[in-house]
Amino acid sequence: MLGADEFISSPPRKTVRFGGTLSDILLKYEKGDTTDFELLKHQLSDPDIKDAQIINWLHEFRTSVAYLTKELEQLVNILLKLPWLRRSREVVEEYLGFLGNLVSAQTVHLRPCLRMIVSQFVPPRITIREDDVDISDSDDDDENLSENFNTCHRALQTVARYVPSTPQFLMPILVEYFPFINKSERTLECYVHNLLRVTVYLPTLRLQILELIIEKLLKLDVSTPQQDIEDAEETANNSGSEEKSTEEGLFDMEEDEERKGSTVVSGSSERMAHPLAERLDILMTILFSYIKDVCHVDGKLNINTTKDLYRDLVSVFDKLILPTHASCHVQYFMFYICSFKLGLAEAFLDHLWKKLQDPNNPSVIRQTAGSYIGSFLARAKFIPVVTVKACLDLLVNWMHKYIDNQDTGTNAFCDVALHGPFYSTCQAVFYTLIFRHKQLLDGNLRKGLSYLQSLNFERIVMCQLNPLKICIPSVVNLFAAITRKYQLVFCYTIIERNNRQLIPVVRSGTGGDLVQTCTNPLDSFFPFDPYILKRSKKTIDPLYQFWEELSAEDLENLKKPIKKGISEDEDDDFLKGETPQNDGVVGIAAHSYESNTRSPEKAKLLRSQPAQTVEPKGLLYVQQREFAVTTPKDGSVSILGSDDATTCHIVVLRHTGAFDLQPDDVHLVTFCVTELNDREEQDIHFPIIYGIAVNVKTAEIFPATFPEKGPDEDLRSAHVLTGAPLTNIYDAKTEQLRIGPYFWGPFPHVDFWLEQDDAQILQNLSTSPLAEPPHFVSHIRSTLTFLKAHPFPSRSLFPDRRPRIYKKNEEGLWEKVCSDKI
Numbered sequence: 001m002l003g004a005d006e007f008i009s010s011p012p013r014k015t016v017r018f019g020g021t022l023s024d025i026l027l028k029y030e031k032g033d034t035t036d037f038e039l040l041k042h043q044l045s046d047p048d049i050k051d052a053q054i055i056n057w058l059h060e061f062r063t064s065v066a067y068l069t070k071e072l073e074q075l076v077n078i079l080l081k082l083p084w085l086r087r088s089r090e091v092v093e094e095y096l097g098f099l100g101n102l103v104s105a106q107t108v109h110l111r112p113c114l115r116m117i118v119s120q121f122v123p124p125r126i127t128i129r130e131d132d133v134d135i136s137d138s139d140d141d142d143e144n145l146s147e148n149f150n151t152c153h154r155a156l157q158t159v160a161r162y163v164p165s166t167p168q169f170l171m172p173i174l175v176e177y178f179p180f181i182n183k184s185e186r187t188l189e190c191y192v193h194n195l196l197r198v199t200v201y202l203p204t205l206r207l208q209i210l211e212l213i214i215e216k217l218l219k220l221d222v223s224t225p226q227q228d229i230e231d232a233e234e235t236a237n238n239s240g241s242e243e244k245s246t247e248e249g250l251f252d253m254e255e256d257e258e259r260k261g262s263t264v265v266s267g268s269s270e271r272m273a274h275p276l277a278e279r280l281d282i283l284m285t286i287l288f289s290y291i292k293d294v295c296h297v298d299g300k301l302n303i304n305t306t307k308d309l310y311r312d313l314v315s316v317f318d319k320l321i322l323p324t325h326a327s328c329h330v331q332y333f334m335f336y337i338c339s340f341k342l343g344l345a346e347a348f349l350d351h352l353w354k355k356l357q358d359p360n361n362p363s364v365i366r367q368t369a370g371s372y373i374g375s376f377l378a379r380a381k382f383i384p385v386v387t388v389k390a391c392l393d394l395l396v397n398w399m400h401k402y403i404d405n406q407d408t409g410t411n412a413f414c415d416v417a418l419h420g421p422f423y424s425t426c427q428a429v430f431y432t433l434i435f436r437h438k439q440l441l442d443g444n445l446r447k448g449l450s451y452l453q454s455l456n457f458e459r460i461v462m463c464q465l466n467p468l469k470i471c472i473p474s475v476v477n478l479f480a481a482i483t484r485k486y487q488l489v490f491c492y493t494i495i496e497r498n499n500r501q502l503i504p505v506v507r508s509g510t511g512g513d514l515v516q517t518c519t520n521p522l523d524s525f526f527p528f529d530p531y532i533l534k535r536s537k538k539t540i541d542p543l544y545q546f547w548e549e550l551s552a553e554d555l556e557n558l559k560k561p562i563k564k565g566i567s568e569d570e571d572d573d574f575l576k577g578e579t580p581q582n583d584g585v586v587g588i589a590a591h592s593y594e595s596n597t598r599s600p601e602k603a604k605l606l607r608s609q610p611a612q613t614v615e616p617k618g619l620l621y622v623q624q625r626e627f628a629v630t631t632p633k634d635g636s637v638s639i640l641g642s643d644d645a646t647t648c649h650i651v652v653l654r655h656t657g658a659f660d661l662q663p664d665d666v667h668l669v670t671f672c673v674t675e676l677n678d679r680e681e682q683d684i685h686f687p688i689i690y691g692i693a694v695n696v697k698t699a700e701i702f703p704a705t706f707p708e709k710g711p712d713e714d715l716r717s718a719h720v721l722t723g724a725p726l727t728n729i730y731d732a733k734t735e736q737l738r739i740g741p742y743f744w745g746p747f748p749h750v751d752f753w754l755e756q757d758d759a760q761i762l763q764n765l766s767t768s769p770l771a772e773p774p775h776f777v778s779h780i781r782s783t784l785t786f787l788k789a790h791p792f793p794s795r796s797l798f799p800d801r802r803p804r805i806y807k808k809n810e811e812g813l814w815e816k817v818c819s820d821k822i
Contacts, residue, residue, distance in 0.1 A: 022060040026067045037075075044078050051088050058094045065098075065105040076102070076109050080116040085148050092151055096158050104162040113159055114170050118177045120152045121194040122187045149194055157201050167205050174198070174205075175212055181220055181279060189282050192216075196290045207312045214316050214330060217283055221327045224276040229532060236273035270534045281533035284329060288539045291337050301340055310337055310344055314351060322355070322368055326525045329533055331372075332540055339382045339543045349373060349391055356421060357398060363417075367424035367522060374428025375528040378435035381545045385439045388432065389451065395429050396455045403463045412745025412791075414466040416521045423522055426460065426467035430479040431526065435545060437482050449486060458489040462723055464745030469498040470521050493625060494723045602669065603676035607688050611703040614641055614693050617812035620730060620737065621710040624648055624720050628730035632697050636735040636808035641704050643691020644776070646768040649673060650692050654699050670701065690773060711806050711814045712739045714786040715797065721783055722747060737806040737814060741798035746791040747784070754784050 022040075029037040043049065044057065061068070061079065068076055084095040103110050123145055160166040174195060179187050192213055199206040272278040291313075295306040313333060321331050338345040355361055355369035373395070377388055402422050406412040416423065433440075433452075441448035461468055468476050468491060480491035531540045618638035622628050630637050642650050677687050693704035719727070722744040730737055753761065758777045762769035765780055790796045797804075806814040 022057070022064050023067070026064065026072075041075060041078055044075075044082065047083075049082075051091050054082060054084070054087065054091050055094050058091075058098045062094075062098050062101045065101045068102065068106050068109070070108050073109070073112075076106075077112060080112055085120060085151060086144065096151075096155055099155055100158045100162050103159050107163060110159070110163055110166070110169055111173070114156075114166070114173050115177075117152050117155050117159070118170075118173050120148065121177070121191050122179060122183075123190055145190075149190070149197075152194070153197055153201070156198065160202060167202050170198075170202070171205060171208050174209065178212065178216060181216070181223075181276065185279050185282050188279055189286065192283050192286055196286065206309075207315060210312055210316050211319065213283075213287065214320055214333070217280065217287070217330045218320055218324055218327055220276055220280045220283070221330045222324065224274060224280060224328075225326075226328045226529075226532060229272065229274045229277045232274035232277070233272070272534060277533060280329060281535045284332070284533060284536040285539070287333055288336055288536055291333060295337070295340055303341070306337070306340060306344070310347070313337055314348070322365060322372075325368075325523070327527070328529070329531060329536075331527050332531060332536075335376070335380065335528060335543070336539060338376075338380070342382070342384070342387070345376075345380060345383055346387060349376065349387070352376075353391075353394060356425065363420045366421040367524065368527075370421060370424030370428045371524050372527050373425075374431040375526040377428070377432040378526075379528040379545050381543055385436070385442075388436050389440065392429060392432060392455065395425055396460070399425055399429070399460055400456065403459065403465065406463075406465065406745060410746070412464045413748045414464070414469055416470060419465050420522065422465060423467055423470040424524060427471040427475055427522065427524060430471060430475050434475065434478045434482060435547070437486075441486075452486065452488055455488075457483055458725055459743065461489055461491055461494060462725055463743070464722065464747075466494070466498070466723065468494050472520055472522075472524065490725045493725065497723060600676060603672035606670055606672050606701070606703065607677065609702055611689070611691070611705050612693070614639055614704045614706050616708040616710070616814075618808070619706070619708075619710070621706055621708075622729065623709070623713075623716045625724045626716065626727050626729045628728065630696055630730060630732040634696055634732060634735060636812075637730070638696050639693050640696060641691065641693035641706055643704065643706055644773060644779075645690055645692075646687055646766075646772055652692065652694050652701055654694075711737070711816070712804060714782055715739060715742070715790075715793075715804075717779065717783040718742075718744070718787050718790070718793075721780075721787065735807060736817070738803040739806070740803045741794065741801050743794050743798075744787075744792075747787040750784055750788045754781065754788065 025036045025040050028035075043053070079098075082095070084091055099113055103113055156166075156170075160170075177191075179191050181188070195209050195213060199209050272281050291309065294309050295301060297305070317331070317334055321327065321334075334348060338348050352369045352373045356366050356373065358366070361369075373391065377383060377391055399422065402419075406419075411418050437452075440452065468480075471479075476491070476495065480495060483489045483491060530546070531537045531544070618636070620628055620630070620637040620640050622640060622642040624642075624644070626642075628640060630640070640652075672689065677689055679686050679688050689703045691704045691706060692701060693706075694701050716729075716739060719740075719742045724742075729739065753765070756764075761777055761780055762772060766772050766776065794801070805817050807817050809815040
């Protein structure tokens with residue numbers, strides 16, 4: 001008897017066979033005698049063929065490959081169907097030798113050989129009989145599955161070694177054999193895993209294979225909306241019918257003998273209730289494992305291989321992910337690889353930034369790039385504050401330049417189609433601030449506030465492009481609350497105007513028609529919203545910044561502004577050396593105000609007083625959304641006043657220091673609003689008191705009317721109509737009235753509004769059309785006419801970007817002290 005090794009190396013034993021040697025059979029076949037040839041095909045196709053028979057035949061075929069031309073394709077196909085994988089080691093080695101000889105001598109058979117190998121990248125199909133029905137399924141219980149896959153890769157490497165052009169023929173076959181998404185999870189898992197193993201020894205195919213895999217994952221992802229996944233999980237949890245299961249875990253990406261065939265037991269709690277989500281979860285776990293294994297050698301990051309893989313993944317991201325709207329999970333492969341090294345995260349941000357700012361890119365791509373920047377900065381825990389600040393600087397500076405460019409053009413109005421990338425950038429910045437503001441302010445509040453103030457959010461939110469109208473309401477509301485708390489900008493007046501404004505947004509893409517916009521006109525999304533696939537989220541969660549739901553206390557704190565400019569070892573320069581508290585600092589503001597306090601006696605007393613006519617001498621009139629602060633020592637102003645308050649509120653504060661910076665509670669003495677300041681005529685409600693004045697010297701408050709409302713009335717009214725913030729107009733130190741500089745673009749549809757009758761103007765431009773004073777319409781028409789004449793005040797009214805300054809003359813009347821002219 002021969003030993004096993006001797007058997008392999010020895011020539012085949014003579015056995016009783018029909019038809020003689022292989023060469024004789026093939027020669028007879030060439031001469032037209034097919035009897036032995038048919039018998040040969042029958043023997044090779046016998047399902048009960050023995051290992052020894054296979055070895056003998058393969059040995060002869062290896063020495064006769066020159067005969068296996070295109071004409072014998074049928075015979076070669078039979079050889080390729082031999083069940084060689086699940087045979088003895090001797091059969092496997094002989095078959096691998098045959099494949100090498102065949103493709104090197106007859107490259108015409110390269111494609112069939114590759115198809116045969118790739119077809120083995122999934123578990124074999126078996127038939128299971130359930131309830132008298134035959135069901136075809138993958139054989140997940142095959143103990144040799146992992147070893148068989150290893151052998152397939154050896155076969156592919158053998159073929160590639162003999163035929164250098166193998167990769168270009170292989171790739172279409174890999175695409176062709178990719179299983180449908182409705183195949184079993186195990187089938188998809190094995191095929192994707194084997195594809196990724198191919199990239200280890202055929203690196204020229206890596207980019208194409210990654211594209212193929214991610215394209216399939218993307219189809220799964222967009223076919224499984226997050227809401228559907230959550231609904232399926234809720235249904236499964238409620239029904240309690242989720243079945244326990246044990247899954248064979250993934251085997252290592254590397255050909256590691258020690259871990260070959262290892263399994264990981266997974267409880268039913270890790271299964272996704274949604275079948276497509278379950279497939280996606282498994283495949284994302286494989287992809288994350290692959291990325292980790294490629295980038296790390298012996299547990300340490302290999303920067304060169306990591307950079308190479310990063311470049312391939314960015315290429316796939318650009319080609320597949322960026323143009324795809326509202327995918328939920330697949331894009332996290334970029335999130336994950338960027339977590340390995342800060343340089344990768346910064347490179348990714350720079351890549352997105354270039355996409356965003358490039359005007360040659362389609363608008364939708366630029367907008368999506370903006371969404372990715374904002375979501376990545378907000379959610380990536382591994383990005384430090386210094387990088388966040390650098391990105392905010394870059395984005396905000398671009399936004400300011402964009403606004404500058406619009407000031408000199410004809411498109412300075414709210415239009416999603418024209419300014420989509422700008423709005424997307426605004427939303428990215430707002431979103432980042434919401435998530436990162438605590439870190440930006442952490443450590444040194446004064447320094448942090450100074451940085452945030454330097455971003456000049458006020459100019460952005462007040463510009464004619466009106467980003468608060470376009471961005472998602474939830475983002476706008478939180479941004480408004482945070483910026484109010486830190487007194488960066490007051491957004492609520494604009495939000496209120498946007499909510500009630502009936503002027504529709506123009507979409508130029510629809511030919512200029514007026515259309516109502518939805519709550520998400522950008523059709524934007526946040527690509528790094530929470531990751532909910534149970535298995536693969538274990539990779540992402542440690543790197544992820546979760547949103548902390550605001551408690552009632554947090555919400556209340558957001559409503560309270562903080563004291564600005566004061567640290568423990570510094571005084572507030574504005575208050576230093578000012579009048580003492582007892583001198584009675586007095587401020588007046590025409591703005592909105594909320595309180596639950598009721599003081600009917602005080603209100604009744606105020607209502608009972610007749611309205612006094614206040615002449616301009618010594619008067620400082622405060623328009624809507626303006627405020628002014630002074631002291632009894634003021635030698636120019638003796639009366640502060642404001643009127644035309646129908647639904648707006650006038651607030652007078654005394655003994656509170658600089659009330660615009662005051663964080664403390666205010667003691668409410670007189671409250672005369674809503675039903676406390678209401679009269680009714682023919683079912684129409686009117687305010688009893690439209691205006692109020694305060695004597696700066698005595699602190700007396702009284703109802704008042706004002707025949708003259710100070711200088712630049714139309715300019716100040718135009719500032720209000722274009723969405724002004726609460727603006728300080730008076731410098732008590734210099735006793736100067738300071739107007740501007742103001743910035744706006746062409747008022748939308750100004751010609752249209754000037755053509756409307758009084759009823760239309762009241763209905764659309766007033767919050768209380770039936771209760772406005774008689775002069776309201778003429779005042780609005782005058783303001784609109786002013787806006788038409790001055791579409792860009794930065795050029796016509798404030799060319800040097802300096803305010804228009806007024807002081808009281810000897811007669812107590814305002815007199816201009818700078819040379820600017822309207």
